[in-house]
Amino acid sequence: MKKSFxxxxxxxxxxxxxxxxxxxxxxxxxxxxxxxxxxxxxxxxEIMGDTNKYQxxxxxxxxxxxxxxxxQVVIDGAEPFDADVNSIKNRAVENKYTYKIATGAHDIEIxxxxxVVARTKVFVSANQTKIISLP
Numbered sequence: 001m002k003k004s005f006x007x008x009x010x011x012x013x014x015x016x017x018x019x020x021x022x023x024x025x026x027x028x029x030x031x032x033x034x035x036x037x038x039x040x041x042x043x044x045x046e047i048m049g050d051t052n053k054y055q056x057x058x059x060x061x062x063x064x065x066x067x068x069x070x071x072q073v074v075i076d077g078a079e080p081f082d083a084d085v086n087s088i089k090n091r092a093v094e095n096k097y098t099y100k101i102a103t104g105a106h107d108i109e110i111x112x113x114x115x116v117v118a119r120t121k122v123f124v125s126a127n128q129t130k131i132i133s134l135p
Contacts, residue, residue, distance in 0.1 A: 043124035044098040047071060047110065049085045049134030054112050071117070071134070074109045075101060083110075085134065098129060108132065 051069040058066045069085040084097040103126050110118040110132065117134055124130045 041103055041126055042100050043103050043126065044129040045073075045075075045083075045101050045108070045122075045124075046098045046129055046131045047073070047083055047085050047134065048088045048131055050089075051085055051087045054085045054117075054134065056113070072111045073099075074111075075106050077107070080111070088133065101130075103128075110134065 049069075049071075054071055055069050058068050069087075070082045071085055072080045073083045074080045081099075083099055086097050101124065103124055105121065105123045108118075108120050108122060109116060112134075118132060120132060122130050122132075
């Protein structure tokens with residue numbers, strides 16, 4: 001009986017040691033993987049301006065009036081996209097409209113109702129947010 005109890009304790013200890021060793025190996029590899037990736041290769045663009053100046057009126061399906069604060073943005077001559085303008089008055093508050101762009105140098109042109117309101121060259125690094133203030 002003593003031999004079977006001793007064998008049980010020894011087997012349990014060996015099993016526990018193996019599980020602990022495998023868990024430590026697994027988690028140490030995960031942290032090394034996370035560190036090796038570094039920053040994501042993306043930057044952000046934020047457009048600030050007077051939302052009263054850059055607004056268009058739209059109506060919803062229910063007939064309600066809706067104010068849209070949108071401009072058209074062209075990056076490096078690519079297809080334009082609509083972007084929302086963050087309020088310059090609420091600069092202390094975190095603004096909700098940012099757009100992902102690739103890192104590096106870019107030519108940016110911003111239009112409102114067919115007229116160019118801003119044209120600039122920017123350089124952005126990984127995880128950097130570039131703010132463009134509209135006149």
